Amino acid sequence: MAFVTRFAPSPTGPLHLGHAYSALLAHDMARYEGGSFLLRMEDIDRQRSRPDWERQILDDLAWLGIVWDAEPMRQSERQPAYDKALNDLWLAGLLYPCTCSRRDIEAALSAPQEGVDLPTGPDGPVYPGTCRNRMNWERTFPDGHDRPRDATLRLEVACIGPQHFQHRIDTPDGGWHSYAGYVETGIGPGGAKGLIEFTPDDICKQVGDFVVARKDMGTSYHLSVVVDDAEQGVTHVVRGADLSEATRIHVMLQRLLNLPTPAYHHHRLIRDDNGKRLAKRDDARALAKYRAEGATPQDIRRMVGL
Incomplete structure (x- = not known):
């Protein structure tokens, strides 16, 4: 290989x-x-x-x-490649437009219990689903097919089913194991190494509906890095341990877009x-x-x- x-x-x-x-x-x-x-x-x-x-x-x-x-x-x-990936996710019914600012998100999370620490994921406060619960994007965009180009788009994690969290890997004893995850050869979340597994529920609670396209960029870091790693044929991603928590997002997008999952090596920070x-x-x-x-x-x- x-x-x-x-x-x-x-x-x-x-x-x-x-x-x-x-x-x-x-x-x-x-x-x-x-x-x-x-x-x-x-x-x-x-x-x-x-x-x-x-x-x-x-x-x-x-x-x-x-x-x-x-x-x-x-x-x-590379915007045409990102547009194709976004269109695929949109037509699968996995995306919705979001108008929330960071301040809106923090206010929504802190409203029930003032002073309580906000749940935090790789991108900051875990999104509470404000626009997901408020908007019906099929009615907002009448034909349900035209992806809005001037809006921030989030992926509705709760729509992801178990079929997207199955990956078969052969084991040395001739058997196989089905999992959602990736191989970590460096410093994974919490210092973990080896096979890092997670479930849809983990993503919902610890990450939330993450942004796949920003209004002013036409894409996002998470989407572009996944699409580009696949295009370049990257088999081993080497990057800082500060990005290890985001790897679950990247693996999820790889599953949804039918892209290969490389091995990851998150290294110590200088x-x-x-x-x-x-x-x-x-x-x-x-x-x-x-x-x-x-x-x-x-x-x-x-x-x-x-």
Whole structure:
């Protein structure tokens, strides 16, 4: 089986040490396995993505000694693929339009018991289903077939049946096991490793109706990453442990869209001296700054523990 990894930065700022660790780890794993390393620019945020940041990212990666095995994919050129996936989900009756702001969601969740901690999922507060319960999208959109293009769309998790949560895997003893989940080779939810399983009820309670298309983007991170991983033939997703909770969303979308589920390797996060994980705003740890100060790629490897 081919071994294909990828690195998928957003060109909205400079690469920092955390990005370097993730890219180097994915690249090293691919080379060790005799596989391929691919690059993808996750530039669906048109307002914040900038060509000069993309050029800087490519330059930094090349300086680190990273070689990608195909032309970089750009999400800004992939809207037709996202539209097809959204149309499939819409025609299956799984999506509905949502007009709630984050403030609306927090108000709806806190209304019954003020002061109680809000249920939180990978995207923040678990959506309480306000628009799902308020709107009948078949009547709102009379023919029931035309997907609205100027609205935020959520996937109604409660519509997902057991048939979408069955995946057969052969076992060493010649038998088989049917499950909803994925293989984790790094740090999964709660530090778990191996086969990570979940049920539709888990998704309802812990994730809720998640966004698959944002009004101002035409897609979402969750949808685009699933569609693009399949298109690039990614077999092993290597990314930070902060995204491990979102993997259940991605596996669910893979099931619904009949896409393959890769193995996942969620790695440790690179943190600052106070234990806080690095973010784009941490310019003090930007690779360009280290380069300007005379650091070598070997220095960066040592700094991130490689």
